[in-house]
Amino acid sequence: MADYDFPEDLLYTKDDEWIRREGDEVVIGVSDFAQNQLGDIVFVELPEVGDSTEAGASFGTIESVKAVSDLYAPLSGEVTAINEDLEDSPEKVNESCYEAGWLIRLRPSDAAQLDGLLAVGAYRTSVEERDAES
Amino acid sequence: MSETHRTPLYPAHVRHEAKLVPFAGYDMPLQYSSIRLEHEAVRERAGLFDVSHMAQIHLSGSGAIESAEVLLTCEVASLRVDRARYGLLLNDAGGCVDDVMLTREGPETLFLCVNAANHEKALAWIQDRVGTETHVEDRSRETALLALQGPSAAPVLSRLGPETADLPKRFRVRRLELAGSSVLVSATGYTGSPGFELYVAADRAEALFEAILEAGADDGVVPAGLGARDTLRLEAALPLYGHELDDTTTPFEAGLSRFVKALPGGFIGAEALAAKSAEDPSARRLVGFEMTGRGIARADYEIVHDGDVVGRVTSGAPSPSLGKSIGLGYVPRALGDVGQEFAIRIRGKDVAARIVETPFIR
Numbered sequence: 001m002a003d004y005d006f007p008e009d010l011l012y013t014k015d016d017e018w019i020r021r022e023g024d025e026v027v028i029g030v031s032d033f034a035q036n037q038l039g040d041i042v043f044v045e046l047p048e049v050g051d052s053t054e055a056g057a058s059f060g061t062i063e064s065v066k067a068v069s070d071l072y073a074p075l076s077g078e079v080t081a082i083n084e085d086l087e088d089s090p091e092k093v094n095e096s097c098y099e100a101g102w103l104i105r106l107r108p109s110d111a112a113q114l115d116g117l118l119a120v121g122a123y124r125t126s127v128e129e130r131d132a133e134s
Numbered sequence: 135m136s137e138t139h140r141t142p143l144y145p146a147h148v149r150h151e152a153k154l155v156p157f158a159g160y161d162m163p164l165q166y167s168s169i170r171l172e173h174e175a176v177r178e179r180a181g182l183f184d185v186s187h188m189a190q191i192h193l194s195g196s197g198a199i200e201s202a203e204v205l206l207t208c209e210v211a212s213l214r215v216d217r218a219r220y221g222l223l224l225n226d227a228g229g230c231v232d233d234v235m236l237t238r239e240g241p242e243t244l245f246l247c248v249n250a251a252n253h254e255k256a257l258a259w260i261q262d263r264v265g266t267e268t269h270v271e272d273r274s275r276e277t278a279l280l281a282l283q284g285p286s287a288a289p290v291l292s293r294l295g296p297e298t299a300d301l302p303k304r305f306r307v308r309r310l311e312l313a314g315s316s317v318l319v320s321a322t323g324y325t326g327s328p329g330f331e332l333y334v335a336a337d338r339a340e341a342l343f344e345a346i347l348e349a350g351a352d353d354g355v356v357p358a359g360l361g362a363r364d365t366l367r368l369e370a371a372l373p374l375y376g377h378e379l380d381d382t383t384t385p386f387e388a389g390l391s392r393f394v395k396a397l398p399g400g401f402i403g404a405e406a407l408a409a410k411s412a413e414d415p416s417a418r419r420l421v422g423f424e425m426t427g428r429g430i431a432r433a434d435y436e437i438v439h440d441g442d443v444v445g446r447v448t449s450g451a452p453s454p455s456l457g458k459s460i461g462l463g464y465v466p467r468a469l470g471d472v473g474q475e476f477a478i479r480i481r482g483k484d485v486a487a488r489i490v491e492t493p494f495i496r
Contacts, residue, residue, distance in 0.1 A: 042452045066364075087428075
């Protein structure tokens with residue numbers, strides 16, 4: 001398996017997103033595995049500040065040269081910020097998926113949903129299973 | 135097709151850490167490093183592709199030339215030995231059974247290189263329509279096909295044996311020894327950049343692949359996958375069967391009339407083509423467009439004009455060479471002129487686009 005970087009202090013989803021808790025808000029992005037699988041990212045479509053997200057529902061899209069993929073909200077809540085730099089520089093998701101390539105900031109409406117997210121170990125196992133198949 | 139095949143170069147793809155995807159029943163490399171980097175390598179230096187999934191159907195015998203003349207839209211008898219020509223197989227309605235590269239190897243021997251996805255269909259189509267004086271042989275399994283494409287292709291090949299002057303010129307072929315293997319070198323390709331397609335025995339393919347990469351390493355020659363092949367051919371506005379072409383599409387609609395003999399002609403589909411005037415204003419035509427609004431057109435997206443759906447995108451992608459999004463699609467002829475504006479419906483939103491000249495790059 002390729003050597004992916006999955007920071008210990010983040011939570012993850014099986015849709016290959018990461019979640020960083022910051023006070024009563026969370027920051028969301030895609031994991032190193034996701035950006036690697038997608039390849040050269042050329043377009044990111046994000047919601048607007050003030051929009052609501054619903055856990056498990058699409059909140060935007062991310063496009064590589066080859067394909068379009070949905071972005072699925074890990075949590076329900078209200079969007080409090082989006083990464084506007086991605087409009088002109090979507091490649092930041094490839095270059096720095098955990099920092100400059102973050103996607104949205106969210107105020108969760110149901111803190112209990114955080115308990116359903118994966119810790120790094122469980123996420124790594126999920127990636128290893130899928131990577132072995134590909 | 136449920137079984138997945140591997141080309142003779144499969145071990146090389148694994149060694150070069152390709153991302154493999156199923157394509158036309160084969161495990162094929164989508165990319166090795168990045169589609170964008172591989173695309174740029176072909177435009178500026180050279181990229182090496184495995185296209186061994188494509189099929190080679192050989193015709194020989196005293197009826198071979200005449201059989202091919204009836205099967206193909208392009209002229210066959212006038213094609214000199216050691217030359218290649220693009221043509222189409224049509225059905226009786228004038229729709230495309232396949233688009234092929236025809237190579238004449240001798241006075242009574244020629245072969246068609248057909249799309250992997252159409253291999254069985256084209257083989258059956260040909261076998262059912264040749265006379266007893268034509269022998270049909272499918273040599274796909276024992277033949278590998280590599281494509282070395284880009285401005286550095288000639289200097290790199292010349293390092294493997296032949297003098298640069300011995301390499302064939304555009305649309306010619308020559309059998310040469312490259313790195314110890316006998317190779318039919320064809321100065322053809324599917325990228326819009328100069329280069330060669332290399333037909334070689336399957337058991338020599340891996341050695342040739344590695345020899346080319348080694349000889350080209352200092353020039354920045356890299357292995358390239360189907361992802362880059364698709365963006366390259368799109369910039370060159372070369373049709374891809376299953377996207378721009380299918381059994382219901384005529385070569386006129388697809389803008390390929392220059393590959394069709396004078397009508398009525400004696401080839402299958404000619405009568406239907408003659409009946410459909412090329413200038414029929416109700417006919418659709420294939421156009422190239424660029425996105426003027428923010429978004430990427432993809433195959434099957436709707437083309438919208440004045441609120442009505444008037445056509446469909448057949449291929450679309452961000453163009454690495456141009457730095458903007460481009461696409462091909464069918465629209466009514468009346469909306470088919472360069473400069474015409476319309477919209478592409480992207481996930482429910484209409485995003486502006488404009489017809490431009492093709493090929494997108496020159």
